[in-house]
Amino acid sequence: MQAxxxxxxxxxxxxxxxxxxxxxxxxxxxxKRASGKALAxxxxxxxxxxxxxxxxxxxxxxxxxxxxxxxxPQGGNTGLVVGATPDDSGRQIVxxxxxxxxxxxxxxxxxxxxxxxxxILQNLQxxxxxxxxxxxxxxxxxxSCTIGGNLGCNAGGTQVLRYGNTRDLCxxxxxxxxxxxxxxxxxxxRKDNTGYDLRNLFxxxxxxxxxxxxxxxxxxxxxxxxxxxxxxxxxxxxxxxxLALAQRRLGAGLTGFELMGQLALGLVARHFPQLxxxxxxxxxxxxxxxxxxxxxxxxxxxxxxxxxxxALEQGCIADAVVxxxxxxxxxxxxxxxxxxxxxxxxxxxxxxDISVPISGIADFVRATDALLQQAIPGVRMVNFxxxxxxxxxYNVQAPEHMDAAVFLARHEKQVNAVVFDSVTRFKGSISAExxxxxxxVEQLEKYKSPVALGMMRAIKRALDPQxxxxxxxxLLT
Amino acid sequence: MQAxxxxxxxxxxxxxxxxxxxxxxxxxxxxKRASGKALAxxxxxxxxxxxxxxxxxxxxxxxxxxxxxxxxPQGGNTGLVVGATPDDSGRQIVxxxxxxxxxxxxxxxxxxxxxxxxxILQNLQxxxxxxxxxxxxxxxxxxSCTIGGNLGCNAGGTQVLRYGNTRDLCxxxxxxxxxxxxxxxxxxxRKDNTGYDLRNLFxxxxxxxxxxxxxxxxxxxxxxxxxxxxxxxxxxxxxxxxLALAQRRLGAGLTGFELMGQLALGLVARHFPQLxxxxxxxxxxxxxxxxxxxxxxxxxxxxxxxxxxxALEQGCIADAVVxxxxxxxxxxxxxxxxxxxxxxxxxxxxxxDISVPISGIADFVRATDALLQQAIPGVRMVNFxxxxxxxxxYNVQAPEHMDAAVFLARHEKQVNAVVFDSVTRFKGSISAExxxxxxxVEQLEKYKSPVALGMMRAIKRALDPQxxxxxxxxLLT
Numbered sequence: 001m002q003a004x005x006x007x008x009x010x011x012x013x014x015x016x017x018x019x020x021x022x023x024x025x026x027x028x029x030x031x032k033r034a035s036g037k038a039l040a041x042x043x044x045x046x047x048x049x050x051x052x053x054x055x056x057x058x059x060x061x062x063x064x065x066x067x068x069x070x071x072x073p074q075g076g077n078t079g080l081v082v083g084a085t086p087d088d089s090g091r092q093i094v095x096x097x098x099x100x101x102x103x104x105x106x107x108x109x110x111x112x113x114x115x116x117x118x119x120i121l122q123n124l125q126x127x128x129x130x131x132x133x134x135x136x137x138x139x140x141x142x143x144s145c146t147i148g149g150n151l152g153c154n155a156g157g158t159q160v161l162r163y164g165n166t167r168d169l170c171x172x173x174x175x176x177x178x179x180x181x182x183x184x185x186x187x188x189x190r191k192d193n194t195g196y197d198l199r200n201l202f203x204x205x206x207x208x209x210x211x212x213x214x215x216x217x218x219x220x221x222x223x224x225x226x227x228x229x230x231x232x233x234x235x236x237x238x239x240x241x242x243l244a245l246a247q248r249r250l251g252a253g254l255t256g257f258e259l260m261g262q263l264a265l266g267l268v269a270r271h272f273p274q275l276x277x278x279x280x281x282x283x284x285x286x287x288x289x290x291x292x293x294x295x296x297x298x299x300x301x302x303x304x305x306x307x308x309x310x311a312l313e314q315g316c317i318a319d320a321v322v323x324x325x326x327x328x329x330x331x332x333x334x335x336x337x338x339x340x341x342x343x344x345x346x347x348x349x350x351x352x353d354i355s356v357p358i359s360g361i362a363d364f365v366r367a368t369d370a371l372l373q374q375a376i377p378g379v380r381m382v383n384f385x386x387x388x389x390x391x392x393x394y395n396v397q398a399p400e401h402m403d404a405a406v407f408l409a410r411h412e413k414q415v416n417a418v419v420f421d422s423v424t425r426f427k428g429s430i431s432a433e434x435x436x437x438x439x440x441v442e443q444l445e446k447y448k449s450p451v452a453l454g455m456m457r458a459i460k461r462a463l464d465p466q467x468x469x470x471x472x473x474x475l476l477t
Numbered sequence: 478m479q480a481x482x483x484x485x486x487x488x489x490x491x492x493x494x495x496x497x498x499x500x501x502x503x504x505x506x507x508x509k510r511a512s513g514k515a516l517a518x519x520x521x522x523x524x525x526x527x528x529x530x531x532x533x534x535x536x537x538x539x540x541x542x543x544x545x546x547x548x549x550p551q552g553g554n555t556g557l558v559v560g561a562t563p564d565d566s567g568r569q570i571v572x573x574x575x576x577x578x579x580x581x582x583x584x585x586x587x588x589x590x591x592x593x594x595x596x597i598l599q600n601l602q603x604x605x606x607x608x609x610x611x612x613x614x615x616x617x618x619x620x621s622c623t624i625g626g627n628l629g630c631n632a633g634g635t636q637v638l639r640y641g642n643t644r645d646l647c648x649x650x651x652x653x654x655x656x657x658x659x660x661x662x663x664x665x666x667r668k669d670n671t672g673y674d675l676r677n678l679f680x681x682x683x684x685x686x687x688x689x690x691x692x693x694x695x696x697x698x699x700x701x702x703x704x705x706x707x708x709x710x711x712x713x714x715x716x717x718x719x720l721a722l723a724q725r726r727l728g729a730g731l732t733g734f735e736l737m738g739q740l741a742l743g744l745v746a747r748h749f750p751q752l753x754x755x756x757x758x759x760x761x762x763x764x765x766x767x768x769x770x771x772x773x774x775x776x777x778x779x780x781x782x783x784x785x786x787x788a789l790e791q792g793c794i795a796d797a798v799v800x801x802x803x804x805x806x807x808x809x810x811x812x813x814x815x816x817x818x819x820x821x822x823x824x825x826x827x828x829x830d831i832s833v834p835i836s837g838i839a840d841f842v843r844a845t846d847a848l849l850q851q852a853i854p855g856v857r858m859v860n861f862x863x864x865x866x867x868x869x870x871y872n873v874q875a876p877e878h879m880d881a882a883v884f885l886a887r888h889e890k891q892v893n894a895v896v897f898d899s900v901t902r903f904k905g906s907i908s909a910e911x912x913x914x915x916x917x918v919e920q921l922e923k924y925k926s927p928v929a930l931g932m933m934r935a936i937k938r939a940l941d942p943q944x945x946x947x948x949x950x951x952l953l954t
Binding site: 108109153160162192197204247250251253293294386390428435444447448458 | 952
């Protein structure tokens with residue numbers, strides 16, 4: 001083992017191989033659900049170093065198959081499914097991509113940029129902005145998460161409705177295979193039908209098939225204006241009708257459609273009393289809409305107001321307001337983003353990141369709410385999310401006067417079973433945007449089609465026969 | 478062999494197993510580049526029959542590995558790379574999906590439709606239209622091609638700029654594996670991060686990994702208006718500048734941006750004298766632009782005119798006209814679509830379907846034109862395509878007074894080498910939208926990264942270890 005560590009030090013320099021001291025920044029996951037023990041944290045500076053690290057580990061593993069040595073790729077360590085931290089065996093090497101944070105190229109005429117895996121998402125947004133372009137991927141963790149992690153998990157976020165998931169924003173990848181070879185697939189092409197879609201296979205594979213070291217990403221012209229509106233709706237069905245109306249009226253201008261349940265907004269009002277939460281007391285749901293316009297703010301406002309008038313006439317909404325200023329728009333978004341921050345202040349809770357077809361979402365919520373109330377009277381549903389994508393963070397909080405720790409200990413499995421069984425009946429997904437990691441790997445065995453799991457296992461064995469890459473994540477070993 | 482045919486007859490009924498008579502509709506490819514001999518043409522009516530056919534063939538193959546029996550899935554047989562017709566061994570079974578042509582469901586609230594592989598593309602466009610929705614995939618062969626073939630090849634077409642390739646329009650698949658199992662992956666979800674992206678792996682795999690039997694496809698609200706403009710540009714660089722300007726001004730409204738070279742338009746004028754071809758005599762290139770608007774025709778026209786005025790001022794265009802009526806718009810598109818029809822009337826020619834980053838396209842064309850002129854003085858470049866996607870049909874026609882057959886016999890290999898080497902220098906693709914089939918399978922070995930080819934082979938072996946599914950296509954066996 002010492003020889004392996006010496007080889008790693010030789011590749012990246014001793015200063016970038018950590019084995020002692022406080023390694024919790026790499027060993028503990030973002031939500032503090034798990035804390036492991038790494039054999040080492042290795043921080044390469046370039047693709048060639050990544051390839052040499054993998055090569056050395058693969059060689060070691062083939063000589064000592066029972067050593068248990070394996071690699072855990074890590075970006076900003078902001079994942080939500082315990083997919084990028086080591087287990088407690090002390091045999092896993094965390095391969096941190098954080099030092100690989102160069103923007104290799106911005107090609108404005110091709111509307112692309114080529115960037116390294118360790119680039120922080122917010123830096124990439126700003127980099128695009130500096131060329132008067134837009135990189136639309138956006139999520140709460142954007143100040144810390146890295147694009148390599150976003151790609152590894154196929155992260156979603158708030159702009160999926162218009163621009164898609166991370167997958168849809170990527171044209172090409174550079175990947176180090178489980179054998180330590182480099183695939184130079186950094187294409188800036190919108191069309192390329194020369195064989196199997198390796199790019200999309202690596203995207204979303206959570207580091208289990210290889211290590212993404214760089215990517216060529218799509219850019220867009222910056223919209224001339226971006227306006228935000230807040231509306232209250234009489235029911236979830238009305239929210240779905242509003243979505244259809246907005247899609248018809250605003251076309252691709254509709255870049256955000258976020259749903260927030262009354263209880264979710266109530267938690268924000270309770271724990272952040274300095275925030276003004278509009279309309280929530282009279283309505284079971286509120287919606288945040290965003291309209292991006294390539295012409296002008298006046299044009300955007302005009303369209304937005306026509307839409308909301310029509311929605312009011314049709315009874316889709318009870319009340320609505322278009323933000324008058326950027327600061328008011330920021331305030332609306334701030335309320336939306338404060339929901340996941342208010343939840344832990346209210347106490348531990350059970351989170352879900354599910355999706356169902358939009359046409360079934362109202363029935364799904366009604367049916368599942370009822371099942372949970374029946375199982376645990378007084379249970380509170382903190383329901384919010386990206387309605388435009390059919391993706392809800394359908395979170396479950398203890399009844400008002402039940403101790404949250406007791407609630408979790410007693411009911412977590414039961415609640416998950418009720419929710420996931422219901423999701424399955426509605427032909428949905430038990431992980432819409434967070435991925436599988438180790439947190440949902442057992443659930444996946446239960447809820448995913450055995451034929452699909454069989455194909456996934458065959459692909460894993462084909463590309464990583466030694467099971468060197470992030471073992472036990474996505475698929476049980 | 479007779480026992481195998483009997484089993485197939487037992488599964489689909491004797492009327493749907495063809496072994497005698499004129500089978501050229503299935504045995505000869507669309508461009509008449511190759512004609513094979515099938516053991517049988519089998520036409521199942523449902524997914525279960527497809528699964529049973531594959532199962533029976535896999536069992537036969539495992540008993541008689543040297544029999545050479547394999548399956549060639551086929552849709553509308555309109556592919557351009559000889560990927561869906563049998564070889565001349567007499568041992569391949571053509572599995573035609575044409576009888577599986579049901580639309581299983583249109584879900585307007587979810588903006589999806591679930592359809593069987595044998596549905597003809599134009600019928601699906603009309604089906605969406607009947608619900609006042611849009612299925613945007615569109616290409617010259619839409620009256621005959623099937624969605625299963627579109628998915629198998631990840632077909633492109635004229636609306637990629639806004640709506641993406643077929644891949645981007647698909648949310649879920651039903652697939653029969655090489656073992657005859659059915660993967661029920663007909664998800665209507667915009668977000669689903671539960672494991673490897675099997676959907677995109679099957680899309681574009683040209684029937685070599687399994688058989689797509691059905692798909693859930695994205696729909697869009699129908700635009701309120703669609704306008705077409707025709708512009709002449711002083712150079713290819715100006716066309717690229719016009720593209721950037723149009724993307725900025727029209728945003729997602731820009732749904733088409735087709736480039737047409739002077740020689741390409743000259744062939745249309747020569748062979749279809751009844752068509753009026755605007756502006757082409759004064760300019761090296763013309764561009765066809767399409768603006769789709771969700772508000773109104775007046776709004777679309779206003780925006781289009783502002784764009785063209787700005788382009789004229791900036792010198793991007795020499796002249797332009799916005800179609801005054803639907804029939805004038807159709808006439809513009811008709812000219813564009815007549816280019817590939819005029820080419821064979823002028824004589825046999827060498828076709829390429831290449832892409833390069835848009836920022837490099839002008840340099841690519843200049844450099845490659847010069848190399849070809851140097852190699853074959855007087856050679857004529859019939860250059861047209863989807864400039865907005867970086868995708869050119871960069872076709873090469875014999876010099877005016879050279880016999881076309883002689884030209885092909887003497888120069889095809891040389892021309893391909895010049896073009897593909899140049900594409901590779903410009904980091905492009907030798908097959909942007911048509912796929913690999915058997916026509917480009919040898920070229921792929923030369924031009925694709927060996928690391929990528931190695932991964933593709935590993936995946937093929939993992940999912941189809943018997944090499945039962947469309948062998949020799951995409952990858953050499």
